[in-house]
Amino acid sequence: MDRRELAAFLRSRRERITPAEVGLPAGPRRRTPGLRREEVAHLAYISTEYYTRLEQARGPRPSREVLGGLSRALRLSDAERDHLHHLAGAPPGPPPGPSREVRQSLLDLLRRLPRSAAFVTSATMEVLAWNDLAAALMEDFSALPPRERNLVRRAFLAPRPEGVRLYGVSDVDAFARLSAQRLRGAAARYPDAPEVTGLVSELLAGSEEFRRLWESHDVSAEPTLCKTFQHPMVGPITVNCDALDITDRDQQVVIYTATPGSPDEEALRLLSVIGTQRMDQQLDFPA
Incomplete structure (x- = not known):
């Protein structure tokens, strides 16, 4: 030592x-x-x-x-x-918990996708990095503490003003199932990580829906290939969904794109111009 x-x-x-x-x-x-x-x-x-x-x-x-x-x-x-x-004189063992370090090449990739909303999530579905269009489509993650950037926590525990849940996405129930299943897989890979066990305990105590999904012990689900966001400034936006696994970091790059030539592509283009300017005062997303 x-x-x-x-x-x-x-x-x-x-x-x-x-x-x-x-x-x-x-x-x-x-x-x-x-x-x-x-x-x-x-x-x-x-x-x-x-x-x-x-x-x-x-x-x-x-x-x-x-x-x-x-x-x-x-x-x-x-x-x-x-x-x-x-x-400390103690050779390192397995990773103590999900990696939160995003490779620079991935950060560069997000910036090179100006017409796509793209972000990186951890094994516990915490949003670790994002581009400007993802912030405009979903919310300005930089204004949130890391704890509040977790999509599982927001899906099950966030307040729902006027019934809005998780950015008003059309597949919110399917996302809830998928997120519970991904979290169960993470709990198996990192059984002693406080950020994983603590999140599971918080969700079990605070959400009957999560508790029901957790008790099913499912660990796989069909991915969502298309979803619609109900955006309060530009209206509904339908996007194609692709998730790329980063296996060495146990992370995912999620990319939302619109069909070329569609009204949805035009809506994303408009959002890229608007950006996140004053959106905290105009949007009614869950806090």
């Missing part, structure tokens, strides 16, 4: 993360860059005293469970997670 390097690495990773990235308020008197030590400790499910000792190079060798918690709290990439384990 290299205590000095471990301490420096933890401190450098902590200082680069903003509170907003982990859903925490910045607060009026924040003097330290990034997160506070007690915030990292809280996110990692360890005591502040223990984490402080690690950053001061005087802590005991952390267990794999502690290293997993620190990896999630500090939002480490796969390479950073492995490095953390080696510094």
Whole structure:
């Protein structure tokens, strides 16, 4: 265990993360860059005293469970997670939870699809990255904390003003079934990941519909190839749906396109011009 390097690495990773990235308020008197030590400790499910000792190079060798918690709290990439384990003298094992790191090539791909709404989801269906048209069609994900970007949580637990559910999509019931099945698969792959077990527990407690789907133990479903969004600014938009699996990250790239020459293509073109300008005041999406 290299205590000095471990301490420096933890401190450098902590200082680069903003509170907003982990859903925490910045607060009026924040003097330290990034997160506070007690915030990292809280996110990692360890005591502040223990984490402080690690950053001061005087802590005991952390267990794999502690290293997993620190990896999630500090939002480490796969390479950073492995490095953390080696510094602690504990060679890395299987991934502790679903990867949230999106490859740069995929981020570039999203930007190269200006006429398509495209986004990347994790194994738990959290929206990790998106292009401008996806934000205009669905909602401005950058205005939401990471927790609220999860499509499973929004499908089952989000408020439904005027009966609107999940952007008014036509296949919402089929999506609910598919999302429950995908989450069951993720729970099998990451049985000890708090973000997976916690999400499942929250959904079971808060949604009778999810509980019924979960108890069916289904793990496969037919993909939706076409759906219609009821958009409050441009009306109904029917799109073709394609999902590309990124197997090494356990992620999906979802792409919505309109039939060439159709009114739906024109509606998407209009949305690409409108963008997300002032949409928070004009749209009535679930909060």
